[in-house]
Amino acid sequence: MVAAMTTDTQQPAARTPRTTPMAAPTVTATNATAKPTRIRLEHINAFYGQKQALFDVNLDIPDNTVTAFIGASGCGKSTLLRCLNRMNDTIPSARVEGAIRMDGTDINSPEIDPVQVRTRIGMVFQKPNPFPMSIYDNIAYGPRTHKLYGSKADLDELVEKSLRRAALWDEVKDRLNKSGLGLSGGQQQRLVIARTLAVSPAVILMDEPCSALDPIATAHIEALIDQLREHTCIVIVTHSMAQAARVSQRTAFFHMGKLIESGPTDQIFTMPKLDQTQDYITGRFG
Amino acid sequence: MKQLTAATRARYFRRQLVDRVMGGLCIAAAGVGLILLALILWMLFSNGLAGLTLDTFTKPMSQPGSGGGLANAIIGSLLQVGVGAMIGAPLGMMVGVYLSEVGKESRFASIVRFVNDILLSAPSVLIGLFVYQIAVLPFGGFSGVAGSIALALIAMPIVARTTEDILRLVPQAYRDGAIALGSRENEVVRKVVLPAAFGGILTGILLAVARIAGETAPLLFTSLGNDIWSTDMTQPMASLPMAIVRYSNTPYPEWVSLAWTGAMLITVGVLVLNIASRFSYAAVAGKQGG
Numbered sequence: 001m002v003a004a005m006t007t008d009t010q011q012p013a014a015r016t017p018r019t020t021p022m023a024a025p026t027v028t029a030t031n032a033t034a035k036p037t038r039i040r041l042e043h044i045n046a047f048y049g050q051k052q053a054l055f056d057v058n059l060d061i062p063d064n065t066v067t068a069f070i071g072a073s074g075c076g077k078s079t080l081l082r083c084l085n086r087m088n089d090t091i092p093s094a095r096v097e098g099a100i101r102m103d104g105t106d107i108n109s110p111e112i113d114p115v116q117v118r119t120r121i122g123m124v125f126q127k128p129n130p131f132p133m134s135i136y137d138n139i140a141y142g143p144r145t146h147k148l149y150g151s152k153a154d155l156d157e158l159v160e161k162s163l164r165r166a167a168l169w170d171e172v173k174d175r176l177n178k179s180g181l182g183l184s185g186g187q188q189q190r191l192v193i194a195r196t197l198a199v200s201p202a203v204i205l206m207d208e209p210c211s212a213l214d215p216i217a218t219a220h221i222e223a224l225i226d227q228l229r230e231h232t233c234i235v236i237v238t239h240s241m242a243q244a245a246r247v248s249q250r251t252a253f254f255h256m257g258k259l260i261e262s263g264p265t266d267q268i269f270t271m272p273k274l275d276q277t278q279d280y281i282t283g284r285f286g
Numbered sequence: 287m288k289q290l291t292a293a294t295r296a297r298y299f300r301r302q303l304v305d306r307v308m309g310g311l312c313i314a315a316a317g318v319g320l321i322l323l324a325l326i327l328w329m330l331f332s333n334g335l336a337g338l339t340l341d342t343f344t345k346p347m348s349q350p351g352s353g354g355g356l357a358n359a360i361i362g363s364l365l366q367v368g369v370g371a372m373i374g375a376p377l378g379m380m381v382g383v384y385l386s387e388v389g390k391e392s393r394f395a396s397i398v399r400f401v402n403d404i405l406l407s408a409p410s411v412l413i414g415l416f417v418y419q420i421a422v423l424p425f426g427g428f429s430g431v432a433g434s435i436a437l438a439l440i441a442m443p444i445v446a447r448t449t450e451d452i453l454r455l456v457p458q459a460y461r462d463g464a465i466a467l468g469s470r471e472n473e474v475v476r477k478v479v480l481p482a483a484f485g486g487i488l489t490g491i492l493l494a495v496a497r498i499a500g501e502t503a504p505l506l507f508t509s510l511g512n513d514i515w516s517t518d519m520t521q522p523m524a525s526l527p528m529a530i531v532r533y534s535n536t537p538y539p540e541w542v543s544l545a546w547t548g549a550m551l552i553t554v555g556v557l558v559l560n561i562a563s564r565f566s567y568a569a570v571a572g573k574q575g576g
């Protein structure tokens with residue numbers, strides 16, 4: 001199969017010079033200093049009923065780094081992402097085996113309260129999902145739930161700080177009491193990111209956060225992700241190779257529930273160790 | 287079109303004819319319905335307005351010829367319907383929340399849903415008899431409380447059903463968002479799902495109130511009716527539907543006229559509730575969307 005593809009006369013250039021960087025994506029990050037590991041995945045197997053969705057995944061996710069999960073539809077990227085904040089607990093048929101170590105504790109162990117995990121690890125979904133309430137109340141939701149503030153002034157400050165960090169403050173500061181549903185798609189996604197930031201998570205998971213957005217809104221979010229990296233560990237699922245190359249410093253490639261290859265993004269995109277990865281990245285994949 | 291064969295043309299005309307006949311029948315059916323409704327309302331209002339005076343609202347029922355009103359029946363209806371809704375609506379909401387948010391497709395939830403559907407379609411006279419057994423006989427007499435319980439039992443399944451239906455319309459994305467922020471199940475429901483569904487649930491409650499406001503059969507065996515002014519809910523209590531039953535079957539024109547007035551008052555009340563429920567829904571939906 002691979003041999004046949006190598007001799008494919010339609011796309012001769014992409015395969016041969018493995019050391020040449022791809023034309024389209026410009027790889028921004030150089031990973032000179034490796035960051036300390038934030039989350040360590042050990043032998044993760046995930047099941048939906050009888051069906052196994054993840055097979056023995058082992059992966060270190062470093063802090064202050066954007067890690068991209070890439071791979072074809074149905075390969076288990078979202079499933080793995082949902083393992084990290086125990087969202088799979090909400091699916092009755094789902095079962096996750098293995099250890100997910102964060103600060104020395106296994107957050108996948110049944111003794112750990114998933115609610116605790118989710119306050120440390122935030123999540124942004126594919127479709128922006130602001131609550132049907134005011135912009136202010138959307139941001140204040142997490143702090144109110146977890147009593148993270150003393151006075152009303154504290155909360156005001158926290159709301160402003162979160163909106164500023166999500167680069168949304170200037171656009172909404174005059175309409176904080178208006179519904180969050182009245183914002184554009186891109187603004188809604190930044191609102192949701194601000195809502196997540198308001199509880200100061202150590203890790204933010206993003207499942208295809210730009211797939212419902214136009215290119216300009218996407219550029220906004222990508223710039224934002226790059227800033228957030230300074231204080232958080234970010235894991236992003238994306239179907240766009242260009243986006244993975246633009247925003248991430250590390251990339252993990254999955255295929256049919258298995259982690260095929262992971263490493264610094266520039267290396268994965270320019271000289272992957274495995275043909276399978278190369279084929280997917282260059283778009284010659286099933 | 288010029289080249290139509292005879293067969294095609296015949297088929298074409300037949301289809302056109304069928305279309306016209308069916309359309310005409312539909313319009314006629316709608317017309318019959320509208321005319322009947324107009325006749326009922328005209329009869330109701332022309333008869334009802336005749337008996338409507340200030341006394342209707344200020345004086346209780348009394349002997350024919352002594353100028354009584356419907357004040358005790360109006361207040362009795364308000365009290366029994368109000369208390370009935372205050373019992374039935376929260377219970378119904380809790381059942382609806384359980385079905386949509388907790389039990390979901392579980393076996394127990396399916397049983398509850400099935401039983402609720404039976405309650406929903408149970409004849410209201412049966413509910414009256416049931417409450418007669420549990421709240422009239424053991425306490426030695428008819429009472430307003432018993433009437434309220436019967437009305438609550440009718441309102442509860444309606445509210446439960448609408449609550450469940452409305453909650454299921456709340457996007458799963460809201461729940462996921464709240465869970466991902468570290469909310470517990472009850473917080474997700476209280477702080478996100480219920481507020482998002484508030485307008486729809488309120489509409490369901492108002493429609494349930496409108497429904498029980500006109501119920502007669504369940505009151506027949508429970509609060510019975512009362513000719514004198516009374517706001518004591520432990521005693522038999524008057525209500526508009528019971529007053530209509532009592533007054534309309536008499537030879538006294540004055541009473542018959544008051545019965546019409548009572549019927550008109552209920553109809554107007556139900557109409558107002560229906561309109562209010564539309565506005566409440568639009569208002570809440572508008573607030574969330576804008």
Ligand SMILES: Nc1ncnc2c1ncn2[C@@H]1O[C@H](COP(=O)(O)OP(=O)(O)OP(=O)(O)O)[C@@H](O)[C@H]1O
Nearest residue numbers: 048053071072073074075076077078079080091093
């Ligand atoms: N709730 C569920 N119940 C049963 N099977 C599921 C469920 N969610 C996902 N799966 C299955 O698990 C496998 C992995 O799905 P997952 O959503 O993790 O893939 P993905 O890589 O995120 O795909 P995509 O790129 O399309 O989002 C798929 O085969 C999918 O059908």
Ligand SMILES: [Mg+2]
Nearest residue numbers: 077078079207
């Ligand atoms: Mg996915």
